[in-house]
Amino acid sequence: MSEQLVQSEDLHHPANLICELCRNFYNNGWVTGTGGGISVSNGTHIYLAPSGVQKERMQPEDMFVMDRATKEYLRRPTQYKPSACTPLFLAAYDKRNAGACIHTHSQNAVLATLLYGKEFQIRNMEMIKAFPRITESGYYGFFDTLTIPIIENTAQEEDLLDSLAKAIEDYPNATAVLVRRHGIYVWGETVWKAKVYNEAIDYLLEVAVKMKSIGLDPMSDI
Template sequence: MSEDLKQLVEVIKELYLRGWLPATSGNFSLRLDDSSFLITPSGKHKGKIKEEDFLVVDISGNPKSGESKPSAETLLHVAIYSTVPSAFCIMHVHSPNATVISRIAKGVINLDGYELLKAFDGIDTHDTKVSIPIFENSQDMPTLAREVESYLKTHPQSVGFLLRSHGVYVWGRHVIEAFVKLEALEFLFECELKLAIISGK
């Protein structure tokens, strides 16, 4: 686990340098086992994050170690880990493209025909469609977590989701897979935004 955590910290710092984690935004986690996971603390500047800053929480989101408070969105990580058995790493960023497109799109973003869709597990052709749902942002985290969990139960092949005016969540079977999915979605969101500008929509 130490190598996975070290790798995740390196990725987080790279994402910060890309401008995807302004101020203290974003949160990240790693599954430890079926009953617990590591997660970033609330209010921690991600550009300064260290391995020892991560907290251990149980599968219900309750802290098991550390003096800091876990991310305010811990329950969303719980929802993902509870419904996606293969999820090992979860990443959430506030990148400009993800945030903007979540404000102008309706309830879902349909990505189709892109070669880069092959970046997602199980896809080996551009001739397909990937749908990214948008959930309304809310401070009522238990309710929002239930909405996410309900969606993932009926859409087990989901690659990620957006929170309105907030950012994007992705997950993977390992740190780099989650990172690749995040990069792919960011590129595709940028393409969709540029297409919207060109078409005048």
């Protein structure tokens, strides 16, 4: 039964998708070494990439599988440890009913947290249109301001849980939380939405960092 949870020829099966996306993140420079992670919800199950595995070499049989309701592991590979990101992923599932949650160590995310205080904000950018308003219908427009909360890092990943959960509650329109000098957590209604949000946010973070480096304000109308 345990192996049936991860062995599938369906390329859209969560275990296969996680491997594909981890390679994508690695090639984009968002995860290096064994850092970062991703989890995908599939009905009553949550699939989680393990700790300590190089993302570009990950295989479906490396996945942990959790019961979404009870939070008990249905599959737990003995050679690996569960990701330290797991409690943070679960916060996105429980508080936002997310379909997937991504954690990267993107340099754009890290640099942006060094240039901003409690929030990252940007406006007048086409890629802002990628984001839903969440608390109301429709998507953001070109002239709208995208706001992403920034929380302080901790020595241990799981110790970020309280501040991340509070940021999710305090920013109901956000699809991500930045962690200073660390990276970013991004979630979405589906795995594909989470991928789109992650890509769009990283683009905007990179633009903002470059704008500030040449003396331009990402919030200006110029």
